[in-house]
Amino acid sequence: MKRKRIVAFLMASLFVAGTATAQNPVIRDQFSADPTARVFNGKVYVFPSHDIPTPPEKPGRKDWFCMEDYHVFSSENLTEWTDHGMIVSQNKVPWVDSTSYSMWAPDCIGRNGKFYFYFPANTNVAGPNGRKGFGIGVAVADSPEGPYIPQPKQIEGIHGIDPNVLIDKDGQVYIYWSMGNIYVAKLKDNMLELDSEPLVIDNLPAKGLKEGPFTFERNGIYYLTFPHVENNTERLEYAIGNNPMGPFKMTGVIMDESPTDCWTNHQSIIEYNNQWYLFYHHNDYSPNFDKNRSVRIDSLFFNADGTIQKVMPTLRGVGLTKATEQIQIDRYSAKSEGTEIAFLDSANTFAGWKTILPEKGDWIQYNAVDFGSQKYKLLKIRVQSMAETQLLVRLGEQNGEVIAKIDVPAGADWTKIDSPLVSQISGINKLFVSLNGNNPAEIDWIQFEP
Incomplete structure (x- = not known):
């Protein structure tokens, strides 16, 4: 419970x-x-x-x-x-x-x-x-x-x-x-x-x-x-x-x-x-x-009679996130049961958090990203995996349109990857990031570049 x-x-x-x-x-x-x-x-x-x-x-x-x-x-x-x-x-x-x-x-x-x-x-x-x-x-x-x-x-x-x-x-x-x-x-x-x-x-x-x-x-x-x-x-x-x-x-x-x-x-x-x-x-x-x-x-929010609706604490917070910012997906809107959130550095917690996708099919969702009307070329990601694996980034839900396939190389250190977008995006969207490979991956942030 x-x-x-x-x-x-x-x-x-x-x-x-x-x-x-x-x-x-x-x-x-x-x-x-x-x-x-x-x-x-x-x-x-x-x-x-x-x-x-x-x-x-x-x-x-x-x-x-x-x-x-x-x-x-x-x-x-x-x-x-x-x-x-x-x-x-x-x-x-x-x-x-x-x-x-x-x-x-x-x-x-x-x-x-x-x-x-x-x-x-x-x-x-x-x-x-x-x-x-x-x-x-x-x-x-x-x-x-x-x-x-x-x-x-x-x-x-x-x-x-x-x-x-x-x-x-x-x-x-x-x-x-x-x-x-x-x-x-x-x-x-x-x-x-x-x-x-x-x-x-x-x-x-x-x-x-x-x-x-x-x-x-x-x-x-x-x-x-x-x-x-x-x-x-x-x-x-x-x-x-x-x-x-x-x-x-x-x-x-x-x-x-x-x-x-x-x-x-x-x-x-x-x-x-x-x-x-x-x-x-x-x-x-x-x-x-x-x-x-x-x-x-x-x-x-208030009810019509003036009473207050109970607030559920969130990590995502309020408002819109610009697509050109580093999007901290560990401040998520929803996630699979297997997805984990951990500190980047337990000795320096102000460094923030990372998202861990342990098994194929694990996912995390981040709501309300504002892409505006401009065109984007790349998805940038800071990621780490001890063995080769793949990530999928979709719009919206689990069955949403795939906008990027990210092949993550094996390595003990964090790496930044530029992945070309396979589809154009505009407006306000949810992002859905999932593990498509057979090996775990850790994600610090993602970002879109025009």
């Missing part, structure tokens, strides 16, 4: 026309988690937390979360992400314990030409309640990319983690956070101080950990989304209401528990270019240690 769940977990969703490739994970050169996505100035900005390997001076965090700073990323097409660098560090915030490595899930919101970055961290001085523990601070910038200037003090009256800020249609600002329960309070116009007493949000599950609130409004409905440990690991759930402060009614599950037992998940939901997206995380680059995570994106 678990094998079937894992296969379902990896199956890809349909593409969304008008967007570009967002193969999962989307941040591919560092660990990233707890993504808050926002749309500013026509771009999508992602403000994640930043998992790092435990430094030698913090041996007590060897098997736990270790996070010392934040980066911000932006994209206009959901595939080409710019890292604008570090924006806040535990070493540069006066009230933060710079040895705690506990800069967890953040948020950012724009108002009146300023951008306010909210983040939790362990305090180095006692807060208003006489405790240290977690506080929530604010850093302010003139642009989403920064530079951000941290305020000298945390927000008075908040003891908790995972801040989330909502600006309602009437201009009132609300801040949500978690610490055992999920809380809400109004913020003053200066975005730096509470304007009401914290309120515990009722009617949420009493059993199991709740954290990471993210709230948004659509068609007059307020959605309170959050990770919740119903059983052993977190799943993404939501409640709805008609007021930002509640009451909320538990409504459903956005994403099921990870079948690969990644203990955490964390979400944000945005609309961009008339499509809704779910940003979340999984431990793709660190399968044996779920405290090093990576940001993913998948499409999200």
